[in-house]
Amino acid sequence: MRDARRWWGKHGHLFVFLTPALLIYGLFMAYPLVSSLTYSLYEWDGYVRKGFTGLANFATVLTRWPYQERFWGALSHNALFFVLTFAIQTTLGLFVAVLLARKWRGFAFFQAAYFLPHTLSLVVVGFLWRMLLNPTWGAVAQGLRRVGLDGWVQPWLGQSDSALVTIILVNAWAWLGFPILVYLAAVQAIPREFHEAAVVDGASPWQDFRFVTFPLLLPSIAMVTILTFIWDFNAFELVFVMQGASGSPNYATDLLATFFYRTAFGDPTTGGEPGQIGVAAAIGVLMLVIIGIVSAFGVRFTTRSQTEF
Amino acid sequence: MAASSPASRAFTRVVVYLILGTMAAVFLYPVVLMLLTAFKTTPEIFRNPFGLPASWGLETFANVWRRANFGLYLRNSLLITGASALLLLATAAPAAYALARYTFRLRGALFLFFLAGIMIPIRLGILPLYLLMRDLNLIDSPLALILTYTASGMPMSVFLLSVFFRNLPRELEDAARIDGCTEAQTFWRIMLPLVRPGLATVVIVNVVPWWNDFFFPLLFLTSDTWKTIPLGMQVFFGQHLVDWSLVFSGMTLASLPLLIIYLLMSRQFIAGLTAGAVKG
Numbered sequence: 348m349r350d351a352r353r354w355w356g357k358h359g360h361l362f363v364f365l366t367p368a369l370l371i372y373g374l375f376m377a378y379p380l381v382s383s384l385t386y387s388l389y390e391w392d393g394y395v396r397k398g399f400t401g402l403a404n405f406a407t408v409l410t411r412w413p414y415q416e417r418f419w420g421a422l423s424h425n426a427l428f429f430v431l432t433f434a435i436q437t438t439l440g441l442f443v444a445v446l447l448a449r450k451w452r453g454f455a456f457f458q459a460a461y462f463l464p465h466t467l468s469l470v471v472v473g474f475l476w477r478m479l480l481n482p483t484w485g486a487v488a489q490g491l492r493r494v495g496l497d498g499w500v501q502p503w504l505g506q507s508d509s510a511l512v513t514i515i516l517v518n519a520w521a522w523l524g525f526p527i528l529v530y531l532a533a534v535q536a537i538p539r540e541f542h543e544a545a546v547v548d549g550a551s552p553w554q555d556f557r558f559v560t561f562p563l564l565l566p567s568i569a570m571v572t573i574l575t576f577i578w579d580f581n582a583f584e585l586v587f588v589m590q591g592a593s594g595s596p597n598y599a600t601d602l603l604a605t606f607f608y609r610t611a612f613g614d615p616t617t618g619g620e621p622g623q624i625g626v627a628a629a630i631g632v633l634m635l636v637i638i639g640i641v642s643a644f645g646v647r648f649t650t651r652s653q654t655e656f
Numbered sequence: 657m658a659a660s661s662p663a664s665r666a667f668t669r670v671v672v673y674l675i676l677g678t679m680a681a682v683f684l685y686p687v688v689l690m691l692l693t694a695f696k697t698t699p700e701i702f703r704n705p706f707g708l709p710a711s712w713g714l715e716t717f718a719n720v721w722r723r724a725n726f727g728l729y730l731r732n733s734l735l736i737t738g739a740s741a742l743l744l745l746a747t748a749a750p751a752a753y754a755l756a757r758y759t760f761r762l763r764g765a766l767f768l769f770f771l772a773g774i775m776i777p778i779r780l781g782i783l784p785l786y787l788l789m790r791d792l793n794l795i796d797s798p799l800a801l802i803l804t805y806t807a808s809g810m811p812m813s814v815f816l817l818s819v820f821f822r823n824l825p826r827e828l829e830d831a832a833r834i835d836g837c838t839e840a841q842t843f844w845r846i847m848l849p850l851v852r853p854g855l856a857t858v859v860i861v862n863v864v865p866w867w868n869d870f871f872f873p874l875l876f877l878t879s880d881t882w883k884t885i886p887l888g889m890q891v892f893f894g895q896h897l898v899d900w901s902l903v904f905s906g907m908t909l910a911s912l913p914l915l916i917i918y919l920l921m922s923r924q925f926i927a928g929l930t931a932g933a934v935k936g
Contacts, residue, residue, distance in 0.1 A: 466914040631782070
């Protein structure tokens with residue numbers, strides 16, 4: 348009793364400070380993430396857990412039709428999503444950031460403009476572009492027709508070979524402001540003397556970028572790339588809003604997250620088997636493994652940059 | 657080193673402005689088009705997609721407001737986002753303070769526990785989370801969203817705030833203790849006010865994605881009562897896809913709250929969001 352009181356006197360405040368955060372985080376984030384691993388090892392009847400089945404759910408996802416076809420399709424779409432986004436942000440995004448770093452008149456306006464789409468909900472972004480890209484009445488098609496490029500007008504979102512790339516570009520429109528801002532901050536953090544020294548040594552602007560700016564930007568590029576990867580392997584909203592839960596046309600824009608959503612919660616448009624909790628959990632675990640490996644690098648990065656402060 | 661002539665420097669300047677200006681147009685024009693189109697009738701949109709609207713009347717907005725239940729969604733979004741922000745600050749700040757300013761045996765382990773979730777999207781735990789909310793009878797309750805948002809914001813917020821707390825000088829605490837403050841009073845009266853910029857960052861970083869979130873409302877809310885703006889609008893757009901005028905007005909209404917705040921304080925917005933860059 349006395350011990351308990353002494354413990355409380357010494358540590359009570361810590362208990363009070365930490366418990367609410369631990370409870371909420373533990374119960375509503377840590378527990379769901381960890382237990383989703385075990386969900387995949389059981390057989391499920393609707394939302395009721397049945398017997399232990401080992402890796403049977405994984406076998407279903409990876410080998411049984413139509414799951415395996417959807418899984419590998421969705422995985423390749425997510426991979427393309429990431430690769431294209433990465434390519435755009437580390438070329439165009441980086442280029443714009445380096446130009447912006449000059450801080451000329453009006454550049455604050457440009458910066459604010461690039462980031463503006465970030466304030467829009469992806470629901471709005473999705474519907475806005477769905478309307479703009481409408482091949483009959485959309486602004487893009489009408490604009491092309493007015494300048495005589497009628498041949499360029501296509502049902503971009505309706506054809507298998509262009510729908511996914513179109514979605515990725517729409518996503519890039521909404522997303523690119525973020526990498527630009529992070530790269531801009533990193534470029535501006537480079538001491539001016541470094542560039543001056545390079546110029547004194549006779550470096551061309553390209554050499555100054557290649558041998559001074561770029562190496563110093565690598566940590567930021569790595570960080571943004573990790574974040575982009577995690578985001579792109581979770582992408583859901585744009586496809587759901589623009590192409591429906593089954594990633595029309597004919598699964599051409601299906602992503603891991605939409606595949607997971609359909610398997611877990613069902614989707615009337617596919618006529619598949621809804622409420623396959625075990626199979627959905629297996630898909631989720633595969634996503635968690637892919638993302639977990641990459642985000643482990645991210646955590647290492649975060650902690651390392653923190654010790655530098 | 658080749659000294660550049662004034663003429664070539666002026667040329668560079670023009671090119672740089674041209675590139676950046678074109679980029680700005682790419683990002684801005686679709687949004688401007690959305691705002692302009694919101695004032696047009698549907699036949700007018702089809703006939704005249706690029707010009708100014710024939711009238712600047714607000715009827716379509718009033719129409720959307722009434723038919724889409726927009727006032728209700730706005731209230732729900734405000735309540736849910738606001739309550740989540742308050743709950744997150746109330747829980748993350750003391751936890752970050754404890755981890756940053758005290759030494760105790762479990763400190764390292766607890767800090768790692770919080771940090772572990774910093775990059776893992778909470779969506780990946782949606783199945784157990786969904787069943788948990790069902791068992792707690794929270795489906796179709798705003799609490800399901802508030803708790804989920806607070807939990808998902810916890811790792812980043814604890815991390816950010818602990819950095820802020822760690823940078824405060826030791827003497828402050830000692831002085832407070834000498835003056836007879838309890839640990840809780842030291843935290844609440846002395847230390848917490850000093851990390852206000854950190855609290856603001858935490859709010860900005862989290863509130864924008866919460867406000868715009870579509871995924872969790874889609875799963876947790878079944879009736880109209882607690883629908884937030886993104887979910888309510890998605891349903892509304894789906895029902896009125898052929899009525900472009902309604903959809904454009906709805907998109908504009910849905911975007912206006914954050915757009916206005918962004919125009920008023922884009923600097924703080926950008927600084928806050930890049931500071932908390934780590935959360936996905």
